[in-house]
Amino acid sequence: MSVSISNTSVEELYKEFSSGTDGLPGAVAATRIADQKKLKKVQSGFQRGLKLYISQFTNPLVLLLVIAVILSAFLGQTTDTLIILFILIATGTLSFFQELNAGKAVEQLQKMIQLKCNVIREGKEIEIESDNIVPGDIIVLNSGDIIPADCRLTETNELHINESSITGESYPQEKIIGTVPDDKPITQKTNCLWKGTNVVSGTAKAIVVYTGTNTVFGQMQHSLLKSEETAFEKGIKHFGYFLMQITIVLSIAILSINLYFKKPLFDSILFALAIAVGMAPELLPAIMTFAMSAGAKRMLKKKVIVKKLSSIFNFGEVNVLCTDKTGTITEGVIIVKDVVDINGKPNDTTKLYACLNATFQNGYANPIDDALKQLNVATSDYTKLNEIPYDFIRKRLSVAVSKSDGKKYLITKGAVENVLQTCTLAIDDNNLAVVIDTVNNKINKQYTAYSNDGFRAIGIAYKEIDTNHITRDDENGMTFLGFILMEDPLKEGIIDTLGRLKKLNVAVKIITGDNRYCAAYIGKMIGITSPVVLTGSEMQTMSTEALIVRASNTDIFAEAEPSQKERIIKALQHAGNVVAYMGDGINDVAAIHAADTGISTNNAVDVAKEAADFVLLEKDLSVLADGVSEGRRTFVNSLKYIFINTGSTFGNMLSVAGASLLLPFLPMLPKQILLTNFLTDIPFITVASDNVDEERIITPGKWNWKFIRRFMLIFGIHSSVFDFITFFFQRNYLHLDATSFQTGWFVESCLTQLIIIFIVRTHKPFFKSKPGKLLLIASIISAVVVLALPFMPFANAFGLAMSGYQQLAGIILIVIVYAITCDITKRIFFKYQKQE
Numbered sequence: 001m002s003v004s005i006s007n008t009s010v011e012e013l014y015k016e017f018s019s020g021t022d023g024l025p026g027a028v029a030a031t032r033i034a035d036q037k038k039l040k041k042v043q044s045g046f047q048r049g050l051k052l053y054i055s056q057f058t059n060p061l062v063l064l065l066v067i068a069v070i071l072s073a074f075l076g077q078t079t080d081t082l083i084i085l086f087i088l089i090a091t092g093t094l095s096f097f098q099e100l101n102a103g104k105a106v107e108q109l110q111k112m113i114q115l116k117c118n119v120i121r122e123g124k125e126i127e128i129e130s131d132n133i134v135p136g137d138i139i140v141l142n143s144g145d146i147i148p149a150d151c152r153l154t155e156t157n158e159l160h161i162n163e164s165s166i167t168g169e170s171y172p173q174e175k176i177i178g179t180v181p182d183d184k185p186i187t188q189k190t191n192c193l194w195k196g197t198n199v200v201s202g203t204a205k206a207i208v209v210y211t212g213t214n215t216v217f218g219q220m221q222h223s224l225l226k227s228e229e230t231a232f233e234k235g236i237k238h239f240g241y242f243l244m245q246i247t248i249v250l251s252i253a254i255l256s257i258n259l260y261f262k263k264p265l266f267d268s269i270l271f272a273l274a275i276a277v278g279m280a281p282e283l284l285p286a287i288m289t290f291a292m293s294a295g296a297k298r299m300l301k302k303k304v305i306v307k308k309l310s311s312i313f314n315f316g317e318v319n320v321l322c323t324d325k326t327g328t329i330t331e332g333v334i335i336v337k338d339v340v341d342i343n344g345k346p347n348d349t350t351k352l353y354a355c356l357n358a359t360f361q362n363g364y365a366n367p368i369d370d371a372l373k374q375l376n377v378a379t380s381d382y383t384k385l386n387e388i389p390y391d392f393i394r395k396r397l398s399v400a401v402s403k404s405d406g407k408k409y410l411i412t413k414g415a416v417e418n419v420l421q422t423c424t425l426a427i428d429d430n431n432l433a434v435v436i437d438t439v440n441n442k443i444n445k446q447y448t449a450y451s452n453d454g455f456r457a458i459g460i461a462y463k464e465i466d467t468n469h470i471t472r473d474d475e476n477g478m479t480f481l482g483f484i485l486m487e488d489p490l491k492e493g494i495i496d497t498l499g500r501l502k503k504l505n506v507a508v509k510i511i512t513g514d515n516r517y518c519a520a521y522i523g524k525m526i527g528i529t530s531p532v533v534l535t536g537s538e539m540q541t542m543s544t545e546a547l548i549v550r551a552s553n554t555d556i557f558a559e560a561e562p563s564q565k566e567r568i569i570k571a572l573q574h575a576g577n578v579v580a581y582m583g584d585g586i587n588d589v590a591a592i593h594a595a596d597t598g599i600s601t602n603n604a605v606d607v608a609k610e611a612a613d614f615v616l617l618e619k620d621l622s623v624l625a626d627g628v629s630e631g632r633r634t635f636v637n638s639l640k641y642i643f644i645n646t647g648s649t650f651g652n653m654l655s656v657a658g659a660s661l662l663l664p665f666l667p668m669l670p671k672q673i674l675l676t677n678f679l680t681d682i683p684f685i686t687v688a689s690d691n692v693d694e695e696r697i698i699t700p701g702k703w704n705w706k707f708i709r710r711f712m713l714i715f716g717i718h719s720s721v722f723d724f725i726t727f728f729f730q731r732n733y734l735h736l737d738a739t740s741f742q743t744g745w746f747v748e749s750c751l752t753q754l755i756i757i758f759i760v761r762t763h764k765p766f767f768k769s770k771p772g773k774l775l776l777i778a779s780i781i782s783a784v785v786v787l788a789l790p791f792m793p794f795a796n797a798f799g800l801a802m803s804g805y806q807q808l809a810g811i812i813l814i815v816i817v818y819a820i821t822c823d824i825t826k827r828i829f830f831k832y833q834k835q836e
Contacts, residue, residue, distance in 0.1 A: 017136030144605020295634030317630030651719025
C-alpha cells in the first residue's frame with residue numbers, strides 16, 4: 001500500500017485505511033497487528049541461540065586451531081585430536097551459556113521499559129505498546145511523547161515537534177493541518193509527523209500512515225542507531241588489540257625458532273597456535289557480558305533498569321551527579337499553601353482563575369495543576385474554549401474559558417517574570433486595576449520574600465476576550481492578579497542519602513528552573529551552609545572557559561534554561577569530571593544525551609526515557625546511590641579478569657615460549673596448554689559475582705591503560721621468574737624426562753593462575769578480603785582436578801605423568817612462595833603506582 005502522506009486529504013486517508021475520528025475497529029486493528037508481526041523478520045529462540053553458539057568459535061585464533069585439529073585428524077593423531085576438540089567445545093559452550101543468560105536478562109529489562117502510546121479505537125482512548133501501532137490508528141499526542149510512526153495530522157493545538165533525529169535541525173518545528181505537495185522536502189511537510197521525533201509542546205491527533213521499516217526513520221535507522229563507545233569499551237578494545245599483537249609476534253617467533261632447530265613441523269605449528277590461544281583473552285567478551293548482566297540484575301533489585309549494559313562501567317566512573325530538585329531533593333508532591341493578591345492576602349478571585357487554568361489545561365501533565373485541582377473550587381459555570389499549551393520558552397500556560405453568562409476570559413499562569421511580561425495592569429489594594437509599572441516594585445519584593453521563605457511562587461493573570469480561538473499573540477494586555485504559593489517538602493531521608501553519595505565521592509549539583517532565592521533556601525535545608533548559586537542570566541554572559549572554572553565550585557544552578565543544562569554538563573566534563581544527569585522532562589533531554597551517564601525515571605516523558613542509559617523505577621537519590629555502588633562493583637569485578645589475564649597468563653605463556661628455545665623438547669604439549677586454559681577459565685567466569693572491598697566502591701573507577709600495562713609488565717615478569725625456578729628445579733635438580741617435566745610445569749602454571757585470582761582481586765592482603773562463594777568453590781574444584789589429573793588412569797592421554805611426590809612437594813612449595821611474594825609485590829605496586 002503506497003499512499004501520499006502529505007498530499008492526500010485526511011478524509012481520503014480515513015477511507016483508505018477504513019478508519020475515522022473514532023479510530024479503527026478492534027477486529028481490523030487485531031488483523032493488522034498480526035500481519036505486521038508476520039512481516040518482521042524475527043529469529044526464533046533456537047536460531048538466535050545457534051548463531052550465538054557458532055560465534056564462540058569465530059575468533060581467528062580459535063579458527064586456526066580448529067584447522068590444526070582437522071589436520072591432526074588426517075595425520076592419524078586421533079587421541080590428541082579428540083582431546084583438543086573436547087577442550088575447545090567445552091570452553092566455547094561455557095562462554096555460550098554465560099552470554100545466553102546475559103542476553104535473556106537484558107531482554108527482560110528492555111520489556112520493562114517499552115514505550116507506549118495513546119490511541120483511539122472504537123471511539124475509546126486506550127494505551128497500547130508502540131510496537132502495536134498500525135496504519136489507520138488515530139494516535140493522541142501530548143508534550144514529551146515520541147512519535148511511533150509516520151503520521152498525518154488531523155487535529156493540532158500549538159504543536160511543536162523536535163525533528164533533529166530526522167532533519168538535524170534542533171529548533172522545534174511548528175506543525176499545522178493542511179496539504180503539502182509530495183515533492184516538498186521533509187522540513188517543509190508541516191502537516192506530517194515522523195517516527196522517532198518527539199513532541200516539545202502542544203497537543204494533537206494524527207492518523208498513522210506508515211509503520212516500521214516503511215517509515216522515514218525505519219529506512220535510515222541503521223545509521224541513526226550507531227551509539228558512541230564508552231571509555232571502558234574503547235579501553236577493552238585497545239587492550240584486546242595489544243594482547244593480539246603480542247600473541248601474533250610471539251607465536252610467529254616461536255614457530256620460526258622451533259622450525260630452525262628442526263623440531264617436528266606439525267608439533268611446532270600446533271604448539272605456536274596453542275600459545276596464541278593460551279594468551280588470547282578469549283573469554284573476555286563472555287566475562288564482560290556476564291559481569292554487566294549480573295550487575296544489571298543486582299541494579300534491578302535496587303530498582304534501577306539498565307538500558308545499555310556497557311553504560312554500567314560509565315556509572316562506575318561517575319564523580320558528579322547533576323539532578324533537578326523536584327522529586328529528588330524534595331518529595332515532588334506540590335502543596336498549595338495559598339493563593340494571594342499582590343499584597344499577600346488570600347484572594348478568592350485569584351484562586352478561581354488559578355483553578356480554572358489548571359482544570360481545563362490538558363497539554364502538559366504536571367504536579368502543580370494536580371495540586372490546584374485539589375482545592376475543590378467550583379468551576380461548573382465555565383466551559384473550555386481553547387488552550388495555548390505550556391512550553392519552556394514562554395514558561396506560561398494560557399486557557400480560554402466561557403462563563404455561563406456569555407463572558408469569555410483568557411487566563412494565564414506561569415513563571416512570575418514571564419507572566420508579568422504579558423501584563424499592562426494589576427489589581428491593587430482596593431480591588432482596582434492600576435498600571436502595572438506603579439506596583440512592579442511591590443510585586444517583585446513580595447515575590448523575593450516568598451522565595452526567601454522557601455515557597456515556590458508562580459504568577460496568575462487574566463483578561464476578557466471576545467473570541468473562541470486564541471494564539472500566543474493574544475497573551476498581552478493582561479491584568480496581574482497575584483501569586484500561587486506552593487511548597488514541596490524535602491524528601492524523607494534525603495540528607496542521609498546525600499551523605500551516602502558524599503562517602504562515594506560523588507558531588508551532587510542541583511540544576512533547577514526555580515529562582516535563586518528559593519534554590520538557595522533548599523540548599524541550606526539540605527545542609528549546605530553557604531550554597532554557591534549560579535543563575536541562568538549570569539551564565540548567558542559567561543564565556544565557556546569561565547563556566548568551566550565556575551561550574552566545579554557551584555552547588556546550585558538556578559533559573560536555568562533547558563539549553564543551559566546541556567552547557568553545564570559539558571563544562572563539568574571539560575573540567576575533568578565524569579558526569580551523570582538525572583531528569584524526566586522534555587527540557588532535560590539534551591542534558592541526558594550530553595552526560596556520560598543519562599538517567600531518567602519510569603514515569604518520565606517518553607523522549608527522556610529513550611535518551612537515558614538508566615531508568616529508575618523510583619525517583620529517589622537513595623536508589624541512585626545504590627546504582628552507583630553496583631556500577632562500581634561491576635567495574636571492579638570486570639577489571640579483575642584483565643589483571644588476572646595480564647598478571648599470570650601473559651607471564652606463563654612468555655615462560656613457555658622462552659623455555660621452548662632452551663629445551664630439546666616442547667616445555668608443555670599443545671593440549672596441556674589448552675587444558676590449562678580450560679581449567680582456569682571456570683573460576684575466571686565466576687569473578688563477575690565476586691565480593692568487592694568497600695574501599696574500592698567509595699572511589700570512582702576509571703579505565704587506565706598505562707596502569708594496566710605497568711601491571712602486566714611487573715606481574716608478568718614475576719610469574720615468569722617462578723616459572724623458570726620451576727624449570728631449574730625440574731631440569732637441573734630432579735633431571736626429569738620430557739613427560740614429567742611437562743606435567744610439573746602444567747601443574748605449576750595452573751596453580752599460579754588460580755592463586756593470582758585471590759591475590760589481585762583485592763588491594764589488601766589476600767587473607768583479609770573475603771572472596772565470593774562461587775569463586776572460592778570453583779577455584780578449589782579446579783585446583784583439586786589439576787593436582788589429581790597426573791595420577792588418574794587416563795593421565796597418559798593428556799601426556800601427564802608425575803615422577804613422584806618429591807616433584808609434587810617441590811612444585812607446591814614454589815607455588816606457596818609465589819603466592820607470598822606476589823601478594824607483597826601487589827601491595828607495594830598499589831601503594832606506589834598512582835593511577836593516572
